[in-house]
Amino acid sequence: MLVSIYRYNPEVDDAPYMQDYQIELPEGKDLMVLDVLNLLKAQDPSISYRRSCREGVCGSDGMNMSGKNGLACITPVSEAVKKGKLVLRPLPGLPVVRDLVVDMGQFYKQYEKIRPFLINDEPAPAIERLQSPEEREKLDGLYECILCACCSTACPSFWWNPDKFVGPSGLLQAYRFLADSRDTATQERLSDLDDPFSVFRCHGIMNCVNVCPKGLNPTKAIGNIRSMLLQRAT
Amino acid sequence: MVTQITSFGRSGLYDWMMQRVSAVVLSLYTVFIIGYLLLNPDLTYDQWSALFEATWMRIFSLMVLLSIGMHSWIGLWSISTDYIKATGARFFFQSLCGLVMFIYIVWGVQVLWGL
Secondary structure (H helix, E strand, O other): OEEEEEEOOOOOOOOOEEEEEEOOOOOOOOOEHHHHHHHHHHHOOOOOOOOOOOOOOOOOOEEEEOOEEEEHHHOEHHHHOEOOEEEEEOOOOOOEEEOOEEOOHHHHHHHHHOOOOOOOOOOOOOOOOOOOHHHHHOOOOOOOOOOOOOOHHHOHHHHHOOOOOOHHHHHHHHHHHHOOOOOOOHHHHHHHHOOOOOOOOOOOOOHHHHHOOOOOOHHHHHHHHHHHHHHHHO | OOOOOOOOOOOHHHHHHHHHHHHHHHHHHHHHHHHHHHHOOOOOHHHHHHHHHOHHHHHHHHHHHHHHHHHHHHHHHHHHHHHOOOHHHHHHHHHHHHHHHHHHHHHHHHHHHOO
């Protein structure tokens, strides 16, 4: 199989380029893209990429595989190959550190902006803040985000305004805390989001939903944030 | 919170709502005009001018004119903040859009009311 990999080492290369590799895959087995990368790394140790848990939990190996963002460790080669070729590029829109490794700084900055922690100004109870099963259920589909950045880097609004638009991942997390019955900063959180960029730069094209490796729905969460803002203001 | 002074209503929610409200007005008008033209295949000038002399039609058309102004301002402002990264060029483009929309609205009022 032919694998084409985006290569860029800023210390040596003037510009990024695509390098082709030929690889023999074992018969009767559908490897994951990360396995292919590991095999290639044995061939050419200079290929750089991030990986850790190799089972879709840590979110380290987010990359663009034949045009679609996803986690290399849980994407079967059969799914990622197009016309007999596997094309691997770094996540789009973020600065490339080297090869498939991107600088996630801007992504984390947006995550930090939404204050991803519980804020509660009431005195802490002796044991814990209780939630009813219904209240807890509201967090399903929100808390599972692993911050792999596949969604935000698939979003054109994030490409154009990564410093102002929070992005699907950050907004999914923003709603996770807005929906939490134990959080008392709902009004401040909403006020922080009520500008023309943070939430409203989302035009609902649902690229985020299309690529999320955990099957989450940031567009729906963004819609819920809009409804909360609307309810507050009308 | 991102501060913006060139957006239509300064609040993202307000712009978003106005964009949708104006879109509804524009679609209603489009459907009405297409329907009117289909129902009156042999339309004469007198009929057409009588339609636009009716006060309700003038109000409806003025509402549409203002909706076009709002809708296009919010839309073009978004596009300019996406694609024009140089502040000077962006401000120039936004000012030009504002000017053109203002001219269209004043001109449109003149046409509608036959001033």
